[in-house]
Amino acid sequence: MNTFDPQIRPVIRQLDDSIANRIAAGEVVERPASAVKELVENALDAGAHRIDVTISQGGKSLIRVADDGCGMTAEDLPLALSRHATSKIDGSDLLAINSFGFRGEALPSLGAVGRLVITSRAESEGAEIRVTGGKAEPVRPAPANPGTVVELRDLFFATPARLKFLRSERAETQAIADVVRRLAMAEPSVAFTLSDDDRVIFRADAEQGDLFDALHARLSRVMGREFIDNAVRIDAERDGVRLTGFAALPTYSRGAAVAQHAYVNTRPVRDKLLTGALRAGYFDVLPAGRHPAAVLFIDCEPHFVDVNVHPAKAEVRFRDPAMVRGLVVSTLRNVLADASRRAADTIGAATLAAFQAEPEQAAPRRYQGDYRPNTPSRAAIQTAYAAQAPAFDGFAEAPSARIEAAETDPVLLDAPLGAARAQVHENYIVAQTSDGMILVDQHAAHERLVYERLKAQADGNGIASQSLLIPEIVELAEDDATRIVSVADDLAKLGLHVEAFGGSAVAVREIPALFGKLDAAALIRDIADDLAEQGSSDRLRARVDAVFSSMACHGSVRSGRRMTADEMNALLREMERTPRSGQCNHGRPTWVKLSLNDIERLFGRKD
Structure with a gap:
């Protein structure tokens, strides 16, 4: 029902920066895991070789991200907390995006809904700035190692209604771990640690070697040795778009789509086009109710893809979606056909278990289904x-x-x-x-x-x-x-x-x-x-x-x-x-x- 009263003219108001930042935070920072994602991406854009993430109470009371990247000067700190300040674009071409958005966009939003402290050192001296509920204090000198430490405490204290929508501490911790693992898979040359207070949840040392050797080692650590031992290498190119990664054999499958990871220019995405293409690539080789496992990377020129169609950059839009889908589907079908004489190692392990164990103790088969x-x-x-x-x-x-x-x-x-x-x-x-x-x-x-x-x-x-x-x-x-x-x-x-x-x-x-x-x-x-x-x-x-x-x-x-x-x-x-x-x-x-x-x-x- 339309309740508009023509006798009352709506008044257009200019929102102050504090309110604008809180609204932006609602789009970018849905939960603690969203904040971790933005801060780790900033660290990657800074050229970090090591990123340490520390949380407490599922990220509700503390999120600390420390990196050894290029750091920021005392002059950079207040600018990084300004609305619409970013290194992602220069203002002349909105599609020429070659980074996650170094120190931009997310920081003022985080400062608007929590207690934010940024300590950074780019040159000989370090500097620190504090923001509480959107209000920034003056920059002051501070001891610091080269790089940046971003500490966010009491997330959503300025918007307490948002706290009611957060899940349990355990669920939020798991969501943060998933974010860190997804980002770690795309950057095998960077070392990652995730700690919950004093307990290390996830650790991945920097891997050496070329692209596939380093990725092979990182996926073995993150996805598990079982996945990488039962996966085939992907490397194909069409019309300037390159597809790389690893895809598991059909006989190594999962009961849900939990082992499917897609990246566009190293950015993790959950895109319907890529998910559908992955499913089509495994068409008629998977039993009903089973899902493929794969880690796929698509690399292309920035103008070929729009990464700004979703506030959290979770979705993308390709200039030629049919070509990208065709590349994924045909490549998967070809490599799976070439690997058709290879069976998953898990089947042999299940066979051994069937010989060795009592029937009720036999290991479950990966390929069970309807x-x-x-x-x-x-x-x-x-x-x-x-x-x-x-x-x-x-x-x-x-x-x-x-x-x-x-x-x-x-x-x-x-x-x-x-x-x-x-x-x-x-x-x-x-x-x-x-x-x-x-x-x-x-x-x-x-x-x-x-x-x-x-x-x-x-x-x-x-x-x-x-x-x-x-x-x-x-x-x-x-x-x-x-x-x-x-x-x-x-x-x-x-x-x-x-x-x-x-x-x-x-x-x-x-x-x-x-x-x-x-x-x-x-x-x-x-x-x-x-x-x-x-x-x-x-x-x-x-x-x-x-x-x-x-x-x-x-x-x-x-x-x-x-x-x-x-x-x-x-x-x-x-x-x-x-x-x-x-x-x-x-x-x-x-x-x-x-x-x-x-x-x-x-x-x-x-x-």
Whole structure:
């Protein structure tokens, strides 16, 4: 309800600096972790090689950030506490941002809501300035080491209502630790410590070596050795944008998106475009309910990205978002395909634990999840086979036969998946390698092989489509209709033929024959939503691949089928040639490896 009284004219007032700074603090400093983030970023901009963070009571009573950077002079201190004073830009180009914002923007906001003391030394003498509730005292000389110490006490004492919205001391401490760890991952050459009073929560010494060596060591310390041992290196470039980092194997996954970190020009961000691209890069290699683990760095010219679209710089806007998304998705898919013959070390560890421990003590598997596929009816599968000609020529059906001992070519022992030695329980192939043994799930492995062949066949020949007797007209918003028409050629390659139908409508004339029945209007609207939100859509591809997955499941070697030695070796060799053969269509591992050392430890031959 509008309560505006036309008889009373609103009065425009100029807010004083104290009120303006408190309002700014509400945007920049949401909680103690926000203050820590701003102060550590300032220290990094100052060229610090060591940053020590000390907090008390979750940062509510004390936040102290000490660095050995370039420091500030006595003349710099009051200027750093002025509104709109920053070293991030020179005023001529708002997009030419090459730093976090040295000593700018956040300091006056922090001084407005807490008791702030800044002690700094840039030259021979140190200086100190104090700010309480937005009121600054004169600068005075103070003993100081080279660098800067920023001490913030009683955060939000000047705005006590904000204190009610803070979480428990433990939760705020955890949030601060997360911030420090995220910043530490991007700066492996800088030493970090985080202490809660006298207790050290986090410590990372400065790492040596080139970019990837230093990053490898830092991620091992921050993310854990298990992550880095099961990760592949990322390094790609397109149109002046470089993507680097590490991405974990699909068989090393998490139950939530807690191990996903993205950086743009070393700035940590939580961006929907990058999160969606990461998810798309792992498409069809992760089980339902599992999330990838990755640390990705995007480096580009400052003019290519706008970092000022969010008060806390948590989101960014790229000049060409589709290109960035394509770079992330294609790079991840390529490196994961190249690493498809490598299984996560955690699977081997879980296998050892299963041998050694009682069932109730067995270590949980990283790849556990809900693997039940959305299986179409048998009639739909038969229709799909008929439509997607030529049919897959898989392993020929053969009478079940027991494995007879056979001579093995020694060369096969050096192959990645070794030489088949036996089949157990009519479902698992035991293979010997030069340094251990491989256990293969024959149905899961062949399912992936069939699936990849179907996809490759579809990419080469296109998806067969069937014409609708009466075209389906879908009414959309004008912008959505324009987006759908703009990707019509891409949709046609997947069997969905659409065209403009005047105004804001589109006509669907053909649908993929794989689907049988299809709610075309709902699919078109979902695709339009994807295009509006992230500039692209994998929704139709996902539905096509889901049908291929079900077709592969029905057309692969079944559990309970006895295989000859030649058949088993043929399966192993094709797995070695096929991308992503390390996981079945539902994200489960298709094979596990035990090294000879692991086996000898099982039998007590080695410690």
